[in-house]
Amino acid sequence: MNPALQGLMTIVVGVGGCFAYFxxxxxxxxxxxxxxKGPHASRNINRASRIRPWLFLFPTAFALGLYLLYPVVGSFIRSLYNRSGDEFIGLGNYTSLIGSGEFRTAFMNNVLWALVVPAASTILGLIIAQLTDKIAWGNIAKSIIFMPMAISFVGASLIWKFVYAIDEDIGLINALRDWAGLAPIDVLQLPFWNNIFLMVILIWVQTGFAMVILSAALRGIPEETIEASILDGANPFQIFLKIQVPQITGTITVVWTTITILTLKVFDIVYAMTGGNFDTQILPSYMMQFMFRDDGRATAVAILIMLIVTPVMISNIAQARKELR
Known part of the structure; x- marks a missing residue:
């Protein structure tokens, strides 16, 4: 079938099906x-009003159950079987992972990412939001800082690969080292520090997101509180730390947890920069090692990632609800 005709039919059937269903x-x-109508008309109207919202929610609930809940349950069941999927081994895949040194390295790297990236992105975003609101060309600065959000993680990785290149004619770091009379180094092979250099890429991308959200929160603070603190003799640092930040704590928490969830799921940067070599493995990239040769372990890692992300996600939703009240 012609792709254009197929797309048109999909739209007609999809939209028409929704209208027909409702x-x-x-x-x-x-x-x-x-x-x-009839003697029970009033009671029937009330009953119909209570049920009607569920008619609208049913398609979404069904789709979530089919494409989210069912795969999660199926993946957990699959993680309880051996490599070929024909022998039930219980928690064997999980115990094997926990006993693996490579898994422990990936897990600790993930912990490091979850601690450093959200903190750095949120703090930098907050500082930049405060500073750019005080200068005339602040909107231009915000646009430039926000630009990396429009770049894919793979694209951002390729940009930073040039920054980290060992050739001093290309790599910025080694160009500075060459200017200082030092020998060039491959920063992506430095133990521990290579993880930090990879985190810088995600911080560079996510700082713009934090800046935009926190800038809106700062502008929402009542001017009366700022003016009152100025009259009381507070300096700019005291106003920022003791007046403004406490009033947007909820927004800061939402931004922090949102970036944390993204960080726990990041894969592209590590895969594009190092492929998980030189002790830069994280859980998503570690999972990819088994994706095509050991489904049991791969799904076990996926379940563990989900268990790690879930509490953070619940915290994010709870905090967002508090913000709406």
Whole structure:
């Protein structure tokens, strides 16, 4: 079938199907189950009103169950079987992972990423948001800082690969070392520090996100509180740390946890820069090692990543709800 015709048919069937579902389900509810006539009309209308929201939620709930809940349950079951999937081994894949030195390295690297990247991105975003609101060309600065958000992680990795290149004619770091009379080094092979250099890429990308959200939060602070603190003799640092920051703590927490969730799932940067070599492995890239040769271990790692992300996600949702109240 012609791709254009196929796309048109998909739109017609999808949109038409949605309209048909909502129209027919409402007709069935109002005319068959709880008709709004007769001696029980008032009670039927109330019953229909209680059920109607569930008619609208059902397609989304069904899709989430089919494409989210079912794969999670299926993946967990698959993680309880051996490599070929024909022998039940219980928690064997999990115990094997925990006993693996490579897994422990990947896990500790993930912990390091989760500690450094959200903290650095949020703090830098907050400082930049405060400073750019005080200068005339602040909007231009914000646009430049936000630009990396439009770049894919792979694209950002390729940009920073030139920065980290060992050739002093290309790599910025080694160009500075050459200017200082030092020998060139491959920063991506330095133990421990190579992880920091990889984190810098994600910090560079996510700082713009934190800056935009926190800038909006800072502008939402009532001017009366700022003016009152100035009249009380507070200096700019005291106003920022003791007046402004406490009033946007909820927003800071949401930004922090959002970046944490993203950080725990990041894969592209490590894969594009080092392929997980030189002790830069993290859990998503470690999972890819088994994806095509050991489904049991791969799904076990995926379940562990989900278990790590879930509490952070719940915390984020709870904090967002508090912000809306």
């Amino acid at each position: 129209y027919l389900s409402n007709q069935f509810l109002d005319r068959v189950l709880f008709p709004a």
